[in-house]
Amino acid sequence: MTDLYRVTHEVGDFSEYTATIDNHPGGGLSISTSAGMVGTNLGLQAQSTGSSSEQSYAYVTISPPASNLIRFRYYADPNNLPLATDGSDILLHTAITANAPFSSAGFFTASFAKVGADYYFSFSMTDDLTGSNSRVVLAGQSRPYAVEVELVRASSDVAADGSMRIWLDNVEQTPVQNIDNYDSFASMAAYTAGVVFASPTASGSIYLDEIVIRDHSLHIGPRSVRSWFGPGWGM
Numbered sequence: 001m002t003d004l005y006r007v008t009h010e011v012g013d014f015s016e017y018t019a020t021i022d023n024h025p026g027g028g029l030s031i032s033t034s035a036g037m038v039g040t041n042l043g044l045q046a047q048s049t050g051s052s053s054e055q056s057y058a059y060v061t062i063s064p065p066a067s068n069l070i071r072f073r074y075y076a077d078p079n080n081l082p083l084a085t086d087g088s089d090i091l092l093h094t095a096i097t098a099n100a101p102f103s104s105a106g107f108f109t110a111s112f113a114k115v116g117a118d119y120y121f122s123f124s125m126t127d128d129l130t131g132s133n134s135r136v137v138l139a140g141q142s143r144p145y146a147v148e149v150e151l152v153r154a155s156s157d158v159a160a161d162g163s164m165r166i167w168l169d170n171v172e173q174t175p176v177q178n179i180d181n182y183d184s185f186a187s188m189a190a191y192t193a194g195v196v197f198a199s200p201t202a203s204g205s206i207y208l209d210e211i212v213i214r215d216h217s218l219h220i221g222p223r224s225v226r227s228w229f230g231p232g233w234g235m
């Protein structure tokens with residue numbers, strides 16, 4: 001049982017990450033006070049001009065855990081991101097990729113979209129046979145949300161018993177189960193945070209912070225719930 005990474009940004013630079021990718025004109029990635037969440041001082045701010053070829057993200061390299069399970073928690077704020085209100089525009093903000101840096105569809109992806117006045121989170125996990133499974137959660141406001149995800153690998157290459165569980169502000173959503181993901185799980189190479197892909201009108205800055213990645217199923221929970229236990233709890 002290991003916590004693989006804790007990325008708080010409180011150090012004030014990108015040294016908690018393996019590397020950054022930023023081809024935004026003038027630089028689209030920064031550690032800023034605006035992006036600091038849940039009472040912390042600093043977070044990751046990623047800009048998008050709405051070009052699908054622009055990327056501004058940071059990543060940490062990971063390997064498929066021997067436990068066949070990966071769990072992570074992060075805070076995300078769409079920060080009034082201008083998006084088409086018909087759900088047609090997305091901004092991919094978090095992914096587990098098959099390569100680092102990101103160059104193709106990830107094993108897991110999480111994106112922002114908007115329907116009417118509501119923002120929503122969309123989560124997708126790759127299935128060996130069908131390409132993807134997805135879960136859409138209507139979140140509502142433009143504000144920080146605690147997002148926790150548990151991805152479980154299928155028990156063999158011919159089994160379809162993998163799963164994706166999602167908590168939003170510590171409330172579990174309907175899971176996606178019976179996923180055939182034994183092979184795609186093995187491609188896991190990096191966890192990325194920032195602007196990975198944006199559709200044309202997705203122009204603005206988003207905030208991400210307080211990332212915990214672990215190879216076991218112990219619930220992480222929102223940082224504020226457990227912070228009184230002292231350093232290390234729910235960070």
Ligand SMILES: [Ca+2]
Pocket residue numbers: 008009010036037040041042043209210
């Ligand atoms: Ca922080």
Ligand SMILES: [Ca+2]
Pocket residue numbers: 128156157158159180181182183
């Ligand atoms: Ca399979």
